[in-house]
Amino acid sequence: MNNRDIFVTSPLFPSLDEYKKVLDDIWERKYLTNNGFYHKELEKKLSAYLGVDYLSLFTNGTLPLIAAFQVLDLHRSLKKGETGEVITSAYSFVATTHAIWWNNLEPVFVDVEEETGNMDPEKIEAAITGRTVAIMPVHVYGNPCDVERIERIAEKHNLKVIYDAAHAFGVTINGRSVLEWGDVSSLSFHATKVYNTVEGGALICHSADLKKRIDNLRNFGFSGETAVDEAGINSKMDELRSAFGLLNLEQVDSAIENRKKIADYYREKLTGTKGLRFLKDKEGVRHNYAYFPVFIDEGVFGMTRDELFEKLKQNGIFARRYFYPSISEFAPYGNAKGAGRSNLPNTYKLSESVICLPIYAGLEISDAERVVKIIRWAK
Numbered sequence: 001m002n003n004r005d006i007f008v009t010s011p012l013f014p015s016l017d018e019y020k021k022v023l024d025d026i027w028e029r030k031y032l033t034n035n036g037f038y039h040k041e042l043e044k045k046l047s048a049y050l051g052v053d054y055l056s057l058f059t060n061g062t063l064p065l066i067a068a069f070q071v072l073d074l075h076r077s078l079k080k081g082e083t084g085e086v087i088t089s090a091y092s093f094v095a096t097t098h099a100i101w102w103n104n105l106e107p108v109f110v111d112v113e114e115e116t117g118n119m120d121p122e123k124i125e126a127a128i129t130g131r132t133v134a135i136m137p138v139h140v141y142g143n144p145c146d147v148e149r150i151e152r153i154a155e156k157h158n159l160k161v162i163y164d165a166a167h168a169f170g171v172t173i174n175g176r177s178v179l180e181w182g183d184v185s186s187l188s189f190h191a192t193k194v195y196n197t198v199e200g201g202a203l204i205c206h207s208a209d210l211k212k213r214i215d216n217l218r219n220f221g222f223s224g225e226t227a228v229d230e231a232g233i234n235s236k237m238d239e240l241r242s243a244f245g246l247l248n249l250e251q252v253d254s255a256i257e258n259r260k261k262i263a264d265y266y267r268e269k270l271t272g273t274k275g276l277r278f279l280k281d282k283e284g285v286r287h288n289y290a291y292f293p294v295f296i297d298e299g300v301f302g303m304t305r306d307e308l309f310e311k312l313k314q315n316g317i318f319a320r321r322y323f324y325p326s327i328s329e330f331a332p333y334g335n336a337k338g339a340g341r342s343n344l345p346n347t348y349k350l351s352e353s354v355i356c357l358p359i360y361a362g363l364e365i366s367d368a369e370r371v372v373k374i375i376r377w378a379k
């Protein structure tokens with residue numbers, strides 16, 4: 001059995017020879033950024049792969065989340081001096097809430113379901129006030145939210161829905177992309193994700209007009225050579241990373257297949273170890289196995305989550321506690337509406353009991369076997 005260090009994830013790399021060929025071509029073309037050949041190709045191929053009509057590439061996965069509020073005019077729908085509220089989840093990566101903050105809007109945290117880690121639709125409805133402008137749910141671990149119920153709530157209260165779909169690359173519900181729900185959805189193509197362009201991201205919308213606006217916004221707000229329509233930003237993806245992403249797209253299906261194999265292995269081998277809980281696959285959903293979270297019931301398991309985390313580390317296995325601490329515990333959001341522990345019992349419970357096991361395209365069953373053995377003999 002090997003003894004190398006195993007990390008929770010490892011990036012998908014294209015073949016070096018293939019990438020060198022592409023680099024030769026980019027050197028030939030002498031075109032590095034600003035909607036070049038590879039950028040256009042990647043938008044086309046990604047849209048086809050994901051089954052969406054309107055996708056705009058970004059330089060990372062945080063900027064499309066920030067841009068989402070602007071293209072939906074949420075900051076403008078308010079009267080002067082009034083701050084809008086956005087109902088969201090604290091059980092996520094901190095960028096979700098940062099996107100609200102950067103728009104001068106106020107995050108309002110509601111609790112998640114213990115079963116899935118996704119926002120509880122009941123709690124969303126209860127948190128709506130006259131100042132609510134949007135709902136920002138997260139498909140946490142790539143596990144789709146209750147999209148239909150969220151849609152009904154949003155329609156009833158005339159609210160926009162911005163999905164943080166950073167984890168949900170390639171996820172479908174009954175054959176339809178999870179990205180079809182909501183007014184917009186945002187993806188991250190960071191190196192640690194299921195699919196990467198080194199750094200990168202995308203915003204998915206549902207009309208040509210909105211895509212045009214997003215495309216202008218990510219390019220300083222230029223709507224023509226001499227016209228700027230709004231205060232845009234620079235968040236364009238360049239040719240080198242677009243080309244890297246095009247090559248990686250060819251292997252993403254086999255990457256997801258291997259992730260599924262590892263997830264099945266963990267479930268099979270760890271079922272029966274008392275005090276552990278895993279997420280279940282949902283009927284009709286094509287999962288991407290972006291993460292393999294395990295929730296530890298320390299009283300039953302006989303060891304705390306952090307003890308297990310250290311034990312794995314001593315054995316060269318670097319698991320991660322996604323998402324600990326919960327966003328509501330970080331300094332900028334400690335006083336946000338709904339941030340208290342009593343309002344977020346499931347968020348805190350999951351956050352304090354979760355450990356994500358290694359899972360990625362190149363992980364071998366023998367690696368997963370090492371992880372399983374340590375967990376089973378941990379106590």
Ligand SMILES: *Cc1c(COP(=O)(O)O)cnc(C)c1O
Nearest residue numbers: 060061062093095166188189190
């Ligand atoms: C990774 C991630 C982001 C941010 O994406 P970057 O590409 O790293 O900027 C946003 N939200 C969630 C839930 C994430 O996991």
